[in-house]
Structure formats: C-alpha cells, structure tokens
Amino acid sequence: xxxxxxxxxxxxxxxxxxxxxxxxxxxxxxxxxxxxxxxxxxxxxxxxxxxxxxxxxxxxxxxxxxxxxxxxxxxxxxxxxxxxxxxxxxxxxxxxxxxxxxxxxxxxxxxxxxxxxxxxxxxxxxxxxxxxxxxxxxxxxxxxxxxxxxxxxxxxxxxxxxxxxxxxxxxxxxxxxxxxxxxxxxxxxxxxxxxxxxxxxxxxxxxxxxxxxxxxxxxxxxxxxxxxxxxxxxxxxxxxxxxxxxxxxxxxxxxxxxxxxxxxxxxxxxxxxxxxxxxxxxxxxxxxxxxxxxxxxxxxxxxxxxxxxxxxxxxxxxxxxxxxxxxxxxxxxxxxxxxxxxxxxxxxxxxxx
Amino acid sequence: xxxxxxxxxxxxxxxxxxxxxxxxxxxxxxxxxxxxxxxxxxxxxxxxxxxxxxxxxxxxxxxxxxxxxxxxxxxxxxxxxxxxxxxxxxxxxxxxxxxxxxxxxxxxxxxxxxxxxxxxxxxxxxxxxxxxxxxxxxxxxxxxxxxxxxxxxxxxxxxxxxxxxxxxxxxxxxxxxxxxxxxxxxxxxxxxxxxxxxxxxxxxxxxxxxxxxxxxxxxxxxxxxxxxxxxxxxxxxxxxxxxxxxxxxxxxxxxxxxxxxxxxxxxxxxxxxxxxxxxxxxxxxxxxxxxxxxxxxxxxxxxxxxxxxxxxxxxxxxxxxxxxxxxxxxxxxxxxxxxxxxxxxxxxxxxxxxxxxxxxxxxxxxxxxxxx
Numbered sequence: 001x002x003x004x005x006x007x008x009x010x011x012x013x014x015x016x017x018x019x020x021x022x023x024x025x026x027x028x029x030x031x032x033x034x035x036x037x038x039x040x041x042x043x044x045x046x047x048x049x050x051x052x053x054x055x056x057x058x059x060x061x062x063x064x065x066x067x068x069x070x071x072x073x074x075x076x077x078x079x080x081x082x083x084x085x086x087x088x089x090x091x092x093x094x095x096x097x098x099x100x101x102x103x104x105x106x107x108x109x110x111x112x113x114x115x116x117x118x119x120x121x122x123x124x125x126x127x128x129x130x131x132x133x134x135x136x137x138x139x140x141x142x143x144x145x146x147x148x149x150x151x152x153x154x155x156x157x158x159x160x161x162x163x164x165x166x167x168x169x170x171x172x173x174x175x176x177x178x179x180x181x182x183x184x185x186x187x188x189x190x191x192x193x194x195x196x197x198x199x200x201x202x203x204x205x206x207x208x209x210x211x212x213x214x215x216x217x218x219x220x221x222x223x224x225x226x227x228x229x230x231x232x233x234x235x236x237x238x239x240x241x242x243x244x245x246x247x248x249x250x251x252x253x254x255x256x257x258x259x260x261x262x263x264x265x266x267x268x269x270x271x272x273x274x275x276x277x278x279x280x281x282x283x284x285x286x287x288x289x290x291x292x293x294x295x296x297x298x299x300x301x302x303x304x305x306x307x308x309x310x311x312x313x314x315x316x317x318x319x320x321x322x323x324x325x326x327x328x329x330x331x332x333x334x335x336x337x338x339x340x341x342x343x344x345x346x347x348x349x350x351x352x353x
Numbered sequence: 354x355x356x357x358x359x360x361x362x363x364x365x366x367x368x369x370x371x372x373x374x375x376x377x378x379x380x381x382x383x384x385x386x387x388x389x390x391x392x393x394x395x396x397x398x399x400x401x402x403x404x405x406x407x408x409x410x411x412x413x414x415x416x417x418x419x420x421x422x423x424x425x426x427x428x429x430x431x432x433x434x435x436x437x438x439x440x441x442x443x444x445x446x447x448x449x450x451x452x453x454x455x456x457x458x459x460x461x462x463x464x465x466x467x468x469x470x471x472x473x474x475x476x477x478x479x480x481x482x483x484x485x486x487x488x489x490x491x492x493x494x495x496x497x498x499x500x501x502x503x504x505x506x507x508x509x510x511x512x513x514x515x516x517x518x519x520x521x522x523x524x525x526x527x528x529x530x531x532x533x534x535x536x537x538x539x540x541x542x543x544x545x546x547x548x549x550x551x552x553x554x555x556x557x558x559x560x561x562x563x564x565x566x567x568x569x570x571x572x573x574x575x576x577x578x579x580x581x582x583x584x585x586x587x588x589x590x591x592x593x594x595x596x597x598x599x600x601x602x603x604x605x606x607x608x609x610x611x612x613x614x615x616x617x618x619x620x621x622x623x624x625x626x627x628x629x630x631x632x633x634x635x636x637x638x639x640x641x642x643x644x645x646x647x648x649x650x651x652x653x654x655x656x657x658x659x660x661x662x663x664x665x666x667x668x669x670x671x672x673x674x675x676x677x678x679x680x681x682x683x684x685x686x687x688x689x690x691x692x693x694x695x696x697x698x699x700x701x702x703x704x705x706x707x708x709x710x711x712x713x714x715x716x717x718x719x720x721x722x723x724x725x
Contacts, residue, residue, distance in 0.1 A: 020460065029396060300446050
C-alpha cells in the first residue's frame with residue numbers, strides 16, 4: 001500500500017469514521033490481503049518438489065517485518081470455514097522480497113495436508129511476525145554443522161542460504177536424514193550448492209534405503225571434527241532426542257535447536273480435575289491438554305497454533321499443578337498465565353475461563 | 354393457549370433430547386457454506402453503507418437522499434440485527450476469525466458490547482420471560498405481564514412504548530444500568546462506572562453520524578445529518594418492531610420465579626418455546642430481522658448460525674406438533690397486533706390472573722401443574 005495512503009487510512013479521523021468497525025473491515029472488500037497492521041500474504045508459486053510436500057512462495061503485504069534466517073511464522077488458512085494456524089519455518093533468505101516455506105504431509109495435520117494437496121497460486125494466507133531464536137548472530141562461527149531430519153531441513157536451509165548470500169560460507173558440513181531420496185526436499189538445490197561452494201559438504205542419509213539411523217559411531221564418522229563445530233539442529237522430536245545428547249557429548253561449542261512441527265509428545269494426557277472458574281464447569285483433566293479439556297467441556301477459549309508457539313490460548317490459572325507437554329516438567333502455578341495447548345493438568349487445576 | 358399440562362416430566366425430557374439432537378446435527382455440519390453466508394452478509398452490509406453515505410453526499414437531489422437513507426438504513430439494520438447481535442451471541446466463533454468473534458466484536462449501536470452480552474446473552478436468554486428476573490419483560494418501564502404490579506404511570510404506556518421505539522438503541526444502551534435497582538442492591542457508584550462506559554461508546558456513533566460525516570460533506574452538512582438521523586431512526590423502529598414481536602405477542606407465556614426453580618434442560622427448552630413467538634415472511638425479511646423472526650429457534654439455540662434457523666424450523670415445528678405444543682407463529686401484522694393489544698391491555702389495572710391449574714401429587718405430574 002502507498003505509504004501516504006496508509007498514513008491517511010491509519011489516522012484517527014478515518015478510524016472514527018469507520019468506528020466501531022476497523023479500516024481493515026472495509027479494506028477486506030477490495031482485497032483480503034490488505035490490512036493496516038496485520039501481516040498477510042498471497043501464494044505466488046506452489047511447487048511440489050516431492051509427492052508429499054509443497055514449497056510455497058508467498059508475497060507478503062507491507063506489514064511483514066521480515067525474518068531472520070531460521071525463524072518460523074504462524075501461517076493461517078481458512079479450511080471449511082474455520083481459520084486454522086500452524087507454524088512453518090521460513091526457508092528463504094531474509095533479504096528476499098517474498099518468503100518461502102516448505103510443507104510436508106503429516107499424519108493428521110489438517111493444515112499441512114491441505115496445503116500439500118490444494119494450495120495454489122492466489123491462496124490467501126494469514127501470517128504472524130517471524131518468531132524463534134534459531135538464527136545465527138551477525139558474526140558467523142568459522143565452522144558449523146547443520147544437522148536435520150525430515151521437514152526439519154527448512155530452517156536449516158534458511159541459515160545456509162543466509163550464509164551463502166552474505167558470502168559467509170566457510171566450512172560447513174550439512175547432514176540430512178530423510179526416509180528415501182524421493183522424500184527429500186531441496187535435494188537438487190543442495191547438490192548444486194555443494195558443487196559450487198568448496199566450503200560446503202553435504203551428506204544425505206536415506207534411512208529407508210539402507211542408510212544408518214543417527215548413532216554416535218555414524219555421526220563421528222561423518223563429522224570427525226564435531227567438537228570444533230557450532231551445531232544447528234532441527235527435526236522431529238524423536239530425532240532431536242537421539243541427536244542432541246550425541247552432539248553435546250562431543251562438542252562444547254554452542255548448540256542451536258529448533259523444535260520443529262509437532263513439539264508435543266504423543267501422551268497428551270492429564271490427571272486430576274480441572275475447574276473452569278468463570279463458567280463454573282468442572283471436567284476431568286485426563287482427556288488431553290487444558291485446551292482440549294476446555295473445548296471438551298463446551299468452552300471456546302481462543303487458540304491459534306495449538307503447539308505452543310503463538311500464545312493465542314494464553315489463560316490465567318488461579319492455582320494448580322500443570323505439566324508442560326513439551327518437556328514433561330510438572331510445576332505448581334498460582335495466578336499465572338499459561339499456554340493451554342501445551343499444558344495438561346498434573347493434579348487439580350483452577351483455570352479462569 | 355395456556356401452559357401445557359398434558360406432558361409428564363419424562364415427556365419434557367424426551368422433548369429436550371429431541372431438541373438437542375437438532376442442535377447437534379447442525380453443529381456437526383457447520384462449514385464452508387455457513388462461512389460463505391456470513392461473508393456475503395458482511396459484504397452487503399459494508400457496500401450498502403459505503404454507497405449509502407456516498408449518495409447522501411449528493412443529498413440535495415431528493416432521489417439520491419432517499420436512496421442514500423435507504424441503503425444506510427439497510428446497512429445499519431443488517432449490522433445490528435444479522436451481524437452484531439448474532440456475532441455477539443458467539444454464532445460465528447467456530448470460524449476462529451477475529452473479525453467476527455464474540456469476544457472482540459463491537460456493534461454500531463450506542464450500547465457497549467460487554468454490557469449487552471450481560472443484559473441480553475446472560476440475563477434475558479437464561480431467564481427468558483421470568484417476571485422480575487428477565488428485565489426484557491417491559492425493560493423496566495413497560496408493564497407487559499399481569500404478574501407485574503400496575504402503577505398509574507402505566508396508563509401512559511402506549512406513549513412510553515412509542516418513545517422507546519423512536520429511541521430504541523438508547524433504551525438498549527441504558528438497559529444494563531438497571532435503574533430500578535439503584536439504592537437497593539446496586540450502588541450509584543456501580544451505575545456511574547457503567548454510565549461512563551455507555552457514554553464512551555455512544556459518543557463514537559454521535560461523533561461519526563452527527564459530526565464527522567456531515568462535516569466531511571461540507572455544503573451538504575444538513576442533508577447528510579438528516580440522512581444519518583433518519584437511518585438511525587429507521588433502524589430503531591425496525592428493531593423495536595421485530596424484538597417486541599419476539600416475546601410480547603398475545604399468546605406468549607410469562608413465568609414466575611417459583612415455577613422455574615430447579616428447571617431441567619428439557620424444562621428450559623420448553624420455557625424458551627412458550628416464551629417466544631415467530632414471524633412468517635420471505636427470506637429477505639428473515640435476514641433483515643437478523644433471523645429473530647425465528648425467535649423460537651433463536652431461543653432454543655442462541656449460538657447457532659442464524660441462517661440455519663430457517664432450516665431447523667420445520668423440524669422444531671414437527672416436534673412441537675407431536676408433543677401437542679403451541680408453536681407460536683404468524684405474519685408481522687398479526688403478531689404486532691398482539692403486541693399492541695398487550696401494551697394497551699396492560700396499561701390498565703387488572704386483577705392478577707388466577708392460576709387455574711390444579712395441584713397434583715403424582716410424581717410424574719405435569720410440570721406447570723406442580724408449580725401451581
């Protein structure tokens with residue numbers, strides 16, 4: 001949007017003219033992507049690199065503040081009338097105008113599966129500002145290990161592209177685990193990069209085609225100087241659980257980790273009784289996260305990503321014992337705001353809902 | 354028609370389960386079709402507002418002024434009735450779209466959204482037609498039931514009602530102040546806080562409709578101001594008409610606190626049915642009424658997307674027939690005639706209507722007979 005126009009539309013006079021509706025409510029008549037403050041975008045390319053994935057190039061509106069390499073974004077789409085939001089790593093380098101994300105099909109992931117099957121040019125997407133701590137500081141470590149599995153390749157790819165565009169690629173080993181060659185996204189681009197850049201060595205392991213799963217021996221064989229490398233790690237929870245101790249056992253250099261996609265453990269089960277104070281409803285905490293318990297009790301708390309990223313479901317707990325579903329850590333809380341989607345009851349809990 | 358005495362407690366619970374089944378069926382079917390419906394309504398409302406205000410700027414031409422007023426009235430009616438009222442009931446919360454979420458939506462009405470959600474969603478929809486609990490029974494200024502004590506000022510209530518209709522949104526805005534409780538169980542301080550909230554909300558509409566848009570029109574100040582006043586008036590009269598037909602028609606039942614104590618879900622459904630009345634009409638008429646023409650369905654399912662009322666109404670009517678219950682419906686002229694009759698009748702002192710239902714000792718007794 002033209003900056004002058006944006007200033008006029010954002011003025012208090014125009015907002016008084018549209019009150020109590022917002023200027024955005026009227027802009028939506030022209031184009032769903034238009035907004036004075038919310039980052040939104042439109043898909044300009046949808047490329048299916050593998051049968052089970054789609055790479056989307058998204059042109060954001062001017063409320064998109066950019067991202068750092070390795071950060072993720074909460075992406076929302078309307079599915080069968082309902083706005084669903086999930087987190088995806090931004091794979092493109094930060095200086096590019098559009099942003100690129102790659103989505104892999106995943107079991108019951110409605111958003112991912114929809115995007116893989118149906119996303120096409122013109123699709124409107126709702127965005128959040130970029131979030132996450134998985135990004136390199138301005139000064140790059142001389143030697144790095146990029147270690148990823150499955151769709152965990154995307155944030156790592158963003159870090160790699162960032163180093164390349166800035167000419168900071170010195171000595172990087174990139175190890176990626178995929179099920180098969182056909183399942184691997186960015187395979188062609190990585191091969192091409194390795195050919196053109198002497199400082200990059202790419203190792204791919206296809207576990208369903210005889211490749212060895214990550215182990216101490218295999219890791220030390222692939223990267224004997226692990227101890228001298230700063231590590232960037234991203235992959236499914238099971239992979240992270242195996243890889244992280246191997247890296248920390250051999251390297252005291254910094255380890256950056258991005259817990260990707262389904263950060264929650266499977267056993268999202270609580271215990272005890274949950275009391276919803278404002279609505280005066282009691283429910284068993286067993287059925288899942290506090291968000292699921294609340295929804296099961298007929299309440300409609302706000303939610304977004306349902307995986308602990310967006311904080312939309314944050315809600316005050318008057319008192320009680322809760323378990324963080326990402327770490328399984330149990331803590332006692334009192335008058336504390338917690339994210340309902342990634343906490344389960346670990347005893348009786350009183351929630352202000 | 355009077356309260357049904359032929360149903361046993363078990364019958365009433367079975368009736369309730371059938372109503373629940375209708376609700377569940379729709380709930381499981383919500384999707385794209387519903388989203389398309391509300392988006393088309395939002396679009397129509399916004400386009401008609403923009404077009405209406407633009408035409409008023411050319412208001413020196415009588416056809417432009419008239420069509421401008423028409424479109425702006427349409428927009429305000431759609432926004433208050435089919436969008437605002439229904440969004441604030443949470444009918445569209447399932448879409449997870451922040452633009453039409455009950456927690457954040459605010460309507461183009463002088464009544465603050467959260468006060469409305471208290472006086473209407475909670476008080477009126479929970480305690481529907483229970484005299485002394487449901488403050489919508491006469492809004493604290495009209496006598497709408499024999500169970501309300503007659504006072505001399507009720508002689509003037511035809512005039513009071515006409516005034517309320519003219520300034521209806523202001524009546525709605527002041528409603529949650531609960532003036533009649535002042536000095537009893539509500540302090541002046543509490544009311545003062547609310548009054549400040551009301552003014553903070555109301556002045557936005559005053560500023561927009563009566564200052565900014567007329568000023569923006571420059572030489573067209575007067576026609577724009579007059580157009581905006583007329584559009585707000587039209588919306589007031591229309592919403593008064595529709596809302597009064599929902600609960601104050603001739604055959605609608607009123608309840609007292611005693612007979613509704615410890616009500617079951619089935620009994621609650623039954624009270625919603627007996628306390629509400631529908632209007633027959635065309636689809637555009639239903640949309641303009643915010644589907645409050647399906648007042649019965651709205652009271653059974655306050656958070657069901659409104660356009661679904663049209664689809665479930667035949668099922669509700671069929672269930673009512675099987676249980677021998679009155680499904681109160683009729684054209685606007687007949688129903689509003691009943692409202693006028695009630696306003697006039699209640700303006701005169703009446704003897705308290707004696708309850709003719711006989712008490713019974715059977716455990717499976719008709720529920721309203723038990724209360725007698």
